[in-house]
Amino acid sequence: MPWKGEKDPYKIWLSEIILQQTRVEQGLEFYKKFIFHFPSVSDLAQTPDTEIFKLWEGLGYYTRCKNLIITARHIAIDKKGIFPDTYAEILALKGIGPYTAAAIASFAYNLPHAVVDGNVFRVLSRFFSISTPIDSTAGKKIFASLANELLDKKQPASYNQAIMDFGATVCKPKIPLCSSCILQTQCVAYKKGIVQLLPVKEKSIIKRNRYFYYFIITYNSKIYVYKRKENDIWENLYEFILVEKTSPVTIDINSMARLLTDTIDTKKFKITGITKVYKQQLTHQTIYAQFIQVDLFTVLSNPAYDLIGKEEIKKLPFPKLITSYFKDHPLFKI
DNA sequence: AAGCCGGGGAT
DNA sequence: ATCCCAGGCTT
Structure with missing residues (x-):
């Protein structure tokens, strides 16, 4: 590396x-x-x-x-x-x-500060058999102070590198290599037979479903894009004109046309295509997205939307969901 | 203290 | 499908 x-x-x-x-x-x-x-x-x-x-x-x-x-x-x-x-x-x-x-x-x-990453949490919690949740405030304090006690102050860089490498290659999350581990005889969790149970996390992630309907609106060979704002996923990335729903919408031309007329201020358009459902798995949410291609016959007045040429669009950053769409539908074909 | 922020790979 | 990754920021 x-x-x-x-x-x-x-x-x-x-x-x-x-x-x-x-x-x-x-x-x-x-x-x-x-x-x-x-x-x-x-x-x-x-x-x-x-x-x-x-x-x-x-x-x-x-x-x-x-x-x-x-x-x-x-x-x-x-x-x-x-x-x-x-x-x-x-x-x-x-x-x-x-x-x-x-x-x-x-x-x-080479300053004497111990790193505490996912590897270090795992190694220390097993070696000392500490079941305090690593995602609790108490756990973060315990493991941080323990790591700093153990740190070799004469060679902090090497020590930090070593303990992380050890966690990544030997003391692995699912299938740790205990049988060949040089610390096996000193590892308290191994002695107790609870290596698999450590480290402990207390918080579980709650997922929600979101349904995105992206309208690829073409006007005069250009396409409308929108730069995402704060307080949601993908801040600063670009996307197309989006209608979001909390439950799926029936996929036909008429329902999609209704969605669009609720969003933009004109009916002067024609839907030319609807894609399959794209699925994107994030940490806290699952996104189901469809892309609806639209030919527009009049300009939109919403200043939040930018009308961008296809060559310029290639320079903008998009979320994976949309680059996946580009892969299946190259812009020059739209 | 709790919730949120991506995408990919291993299991 | 679930967990985890050389975590950090906001509320």
Whole structure:
């Protein structure tokens, strides 16, 4: 992995943001792409938001990208391009919490701060047989202080790297390699036979269903798009004109036409196609989406909608749901 | 303290 | 279908 042994705080920071709640295999290509486009923090800071979001497209958790931009510009402008070198200053940056601050502080500056990520929670809870839920306030305190006690203060970077690697390769979530584990005789959970039961989480995720009807409205060879706002998924990404329902709508031309006339201020259109149902599984919700292609014969007056040419649309960032649609329906065919 | 934010891979 | 991932922010 290109960030292992890396000492440039900018590159460490970038890799850690990309890897938040993201597997190494999934983040690797994004990291390479970002380093290629933005060798330094000033390169990143000077680039327009939309271009950066386009590179982040498909990686998910888009607030990370928003905060990445904010922090890049803060460092480039307010800090004259110099990355902060104390734990407290690093922690104060947007998008950086306790884990990422400890990772940067130890990897870049060899400061004695223990990382506590999913791997560390798992290793410590099993090795010491601690059943305090890791997603509780008490649990976070216990595991953080325990991790800092155990930290090798003389080589924090190596220690942090080692315990995470151990969790990722040996003390794995579902099928830990206990039979070949060098810590087997010291592992309390193994002794008790409760490795599979640890770590404990107390909160369960509640999912809801959402039904999206996207109208691909073409007028004068251009298409209407909309930039998503805050307080919902996919902030700062683009989409088409959306009608959302809490329950599915019957799929025929007439029902779709009614949906559209409830949303836009004209009846001068013709529906030319309706796609299959696309399903997108998110952490807290399942989205079912259909795309309805529409030819429009008059302009819309809603200023929130942007009428964009097909070549320009290719430069905008879209959620996976919509890039999946593009895959099946290339824009030049619309 | 609780809820929300994506997408992908393993099981 | 469920869990988890080099977590953090908002309410």
